[in-house]
Amino acid sequence: MSTESADGGSANPRIEVTETAAERALELLEAEDYDTTEAGLxxxxxxxxxxGLSYGMRFDEKPEADDAIYDHHDLRVFVDPASLKYIEGSILDYESGLQAEGFHVENPNVVSECGCGESFRT
Structure with a gap:
């Protein structure tokens, strides 16, 4: 298990989370009574x-033994090794506006996306 921190840990975190995304995820975790010191996204x-590929997100009570764990703005993010090779270097953001609201992954590894933006290829 590896752990990296956006708040003074590793100088080059492999997954980043914006403050807006972290705040929204923490609100949702707390609304479902998760312990945010152990649980994460x-x-x-x-x-x-x-x-060919799509992103998934869910809340987990704790990380798996082989997960990479990233701490960003008090939010813990868990990524399994198989997924990490596709999303390394990505930024998780939260957008809200007139057209849509939700989490969005900015992935530098993507070579093409479908028209709706729900799936991608690396």
Whole structure:
């Protein structure tokens, strides 16, 4: 298990989270009565979508033994090794506006996305 911190830990974190995304995720975790000192947001990649891969997110009570753990603005983010190779260097953000509201992954490894932006290929 590796641990990196955006608040003074590793100089080059492999996954970053904006303050807005962290605040929103923490609000949702607390609303569901998770202990935010142990629980966190799991970010993963799964097969699916018209471009081949899609992002997934869920809350987990604790990390798995082989997860990379990233701490950003008091939010813990868990990433399994298989997913990390697809999303290394990504930034998780939260957008809210007239058109849409939700979490968005800015992934530098993407070579193409489907038209709706829900799936990608590296």
């Amino acid at each position: 799991r970010l993963f990649v799964q097969q699916g979508g018209c471009a």
